[in-house]
Amino acid sequence: MGIWSAFLTSLGIIKRKVNILLVGLDNAGKSTIINGLKLNAAAPTEIVPTVGFSVETFSTQHRLTFTVFDMSGQGKYRDLWEYYFPDVEAIVFVIDASDKARACVARDELETMLENKVLRMRKIPILFFANKMDIDGGMTPSECSGALGLEEIKDRNWTICATNGLTGQGVSNGFDWLAEELKS
Ligand SMILES: Nc1nc2c(ncn2[C@@H]2O[C@H](COP(=O)(O)OP(=O)(O)OP(=O)(O)O)[C@@H](O)[C@H]2O)c(=O)[nH]1
Numbered sequence: 596m597g598i599w600s601a602f603l604t605s606l607g608i609i610k611r612k613v614n615i616l617l618v619g620l621d622n623a624g625k626s627t628i629i630n631g632l633k634l635n636a637a638a639p640t641e642i643v644p645t646v647g648f649s650v651e652t653f654s655t656q657h658r659l660t661f662t663v664f665d666m667s668g669q670g671k672y673r674d675l676w677e678y679y680f681p682d683v684e685a686i687v688f689v690i691d692a693s694d695k696a697r698a699c700v701a702r703d704e705l706e707t708m709l710e711n712k713v714l715r716m717r718k719i720p721i722l723f724f725a726n727k728m729d730i731d732g733g734m735t736p737s738e739c740s741g742a743l744g745l746e747e748i749k750d751r752n753w754t755i756c757a758t759n760g761l762t763g764q765g766v767s768n769g770f771d772w773l774a775e776e777l778k779s
């Protein structure tokens with residue numbers, strides 16, 4: 596960012612742009628959550644499994660413009676996630692709270708991610724969404740946290756919020772937290 600842009604951003608005249616990486620297993624609800632944040636989301640869009648990745652941009656009331664790299668969670672595409680680690684300021688990791696059977700797979704993917712050389716050097720925050728809170732019998736955020744071993748993450752800031760991707764409930768709480776983290 597040039598000096599002039601930095602000055603205008605500091606005055607709140609232009610919004611600061613931040614890159615966010617959106618990851619999690621396939622079917623977790625990543626694209627659904629992001630679609631709900633887009634301005635034109637009033638028109639229902641059919642969400643299909645993401646192939647590779649897609650890029651979405653949206654603004655919030657936090658004077659930030661988020662560019663979100665919405666990654667596919669399918670096994671064959673998960674290797675793509677790491678290519679974005681050097682260029683993002685935060686990670687959003689979506690957990691399907693109703694999918695207890697695959698919580699261990701999500702934990703493995705999270706551990707692999709946290710062991711990555713670039714991420715070990717970059718202490719960027721991670722926002723976890725315990726999504727599909729509307730489904731009965733699903734895990735609570737604290738159960739998700741236990742299943743994925745989140746309490747073991749000591750080297751960076753993180754939080755977990757319960758969300759409903761279909762209604763957007765809980766999503767703004769998460770982005771409020773992220774905006775606070777990104778202030779500095
Ligand atoms: N009941 C319920 N269904 C949800 C919720 N969020 C997403 N879904 C559904 O979950 C399915 C998968 O959603 P996607 O947004 O495509 O999931 P994704 O994480 O982007 O999946 P990939 O692109 O394959 O990695 C869709 O049928 C959504 O309608 C939720 O909070 N509750």
Ligand SMILES: [Mg+2]
Pocket residue numbers: 625626627643644645665666667668
């Ligand atoms: Mg998707």
